[in-house]
Amino acid sequence: MDAEAEPRHLAFRAHGNHVVTCLLLESDMIITGSDDTTINLYDAQTGALLKTFQAHDGGIWSLQRDGDILVSGSTDQSIRVWSIATGKCLHLLQGHTMTVRCLAIVKPVRVDVAVDGSPVMRPEVPLLVSGSRDSTLRVWRLPLANDIPTYQAASLADVENTYSLSVLTGHQKTIRAMAAYGDTIVSGSFDCTVRVWKISTGDTVRLLTGHTQKIYSVVLDHENRRCISGSMDNSVKIWSLDSGSCLLSLEGHTSLVGLLQLNHGLLVSGAADGTLRVWNPDNGACQTILQHTAAITAFQHDGQKVISGSDRTLKMWDIRTGECVRDLLTDLNVVWKIQYDGKKCVAAVQRDNLTYIEVLDFDAVRDDLPETSQGRRVVVDSHGSEI
Incomplete structure (x- = not known):
């Protein structure tokens, strides 16, 4: 937030x-x-290309990671489970009949206490939920890193019996957004409805x-028993999970x-009208409006700053103000994705009609990087060497 601080670029x-349709930032990758x-x-430190995961026949639309497990959803209608350490495809999960648009990994959390005082955990084992343009959600047992690989399984039925748990039907059109926690899934669809699933x-x-x-977008606020949706009708709506009623409709976009x-x-909303709006989700008040001049393509916020x-x-x-x-980056064709943590901001952009990953490392000052190197854009090749 210090306007004078220059990052390693x-x-x-x-x-x-x-x-670039998906972007994940971990501390070192x-x-x-x-x-x-x-x-x-x-x-993430050198920019060197360490691995390429290749097996899908269509574009990648969703990525999720859990430890060494990487899960991808594609326009080829399949889900693939990879080992990050080896780069190998471990499992091929099939069943959707159109693009897999969104994925969520759901880990067991305590949702209640049993009569004997023991915790009630939901889900009982880690799960993977997928949402598709075929209007269905599918629930799978999340393959573990030490499971026997099934990618070369003789029978797809073996894979389905091992990992496929249920198919959730009800939406009439594309499922565009989804969020999950505990025993709850919230999905938003092109059929103009939001569904809450058990x-x-x-x-x-x-x-x-x-x-x-x-x-086009949903958020699950499990702590306050509500969910939030953003639509092409220009509104943001906040819903009660318990009653199903609309608590607030946020207008302005x-x-x-x-x-x-x-x-x-x-709550921050980004719209095609070129604005980001900061809302108090408890009373619906719009606190600030951040004004770009074209559609917002990506953003992230942490309660102090928004990077868009x-x-x-x-x-x-x-x-707050x-x-x-x-401006962190200028003269771009487009910004596709943004991720940042406490030290680094990573953006997937198009510059001069070519795709770049731009890494801004604001920890450079503490790493004793010479001032002459701070703020200077260094382009590296696939080995991490400056070119």
Whole structure:
């Protein structure tokens, strides 16, 4: 947030001139998925390409990671489970009949206490939930790192019997967004509805109606027993999970609300109207409006700052004042994805009609990086060597 601090700026080519559809940032690695059918793993410090995961026949649309397990969903209608350490495909999960649009890994959490005082855990084992353009959700047992690989299994029935648990039906059109926690899934669809599902039974618990156009984003606020949806009807709605009623309808955007994030008690929405709006989700008050001049393509917030991509720039905002602290990147064609942690900000962008991953490391000062190197954009090749 210090406008004077200059980061170490690393940049490297990725996926030719294809779109980066997914971006994961771990402390030491960057994982990208693209519509070129591949997934790449990079060293976050050097930019070196460590692995390429290849087996999908279509573009990658969703990625999730749990330890050494990486899960990908594709336009080829399949889900693949990979070992990050070896780069090998361990499992091929099939059943969807159209693009796998969204994935969620659901870990066991305590949801209740039994009569004998023991914790009630849901789900009982780690699960994978997938949402598709075929209008269904599927629930799978999440393959573990030490499971016997089934990718070369003689019978797909063996894979289905091992991992496929249930198919959730009810939506009439594409499932565009989904979130899950404990025993609950929330899904938003192009059929203009939000559904709340009970994972253990596969039943629809609530059908939330009120949006008049396609739903593009959902958030599950399990602590406060509510969920939030953003729609092409320009509104954001906050729903009660218990009653199914619409608690608040947040108005102000003038175009599609495609992005939502709830963090530290603040809800931020990003829309095609070029604005990000910061809301109090308890009373629906709009606290600040952050103004770009073109559609918001990506953003992340942590309760203090918002980093957003739009109109050829990557900007950092003070979430409390609404002021733009600085432009982190300029002269871009487009910003596709953003991820940041306490030290690094990573953006997948198109620059000069070529795809780059740009890494801004704000820990460089503490690493005793010479001042002459701070802020200078260093482009490296696939080995991490400056070019």
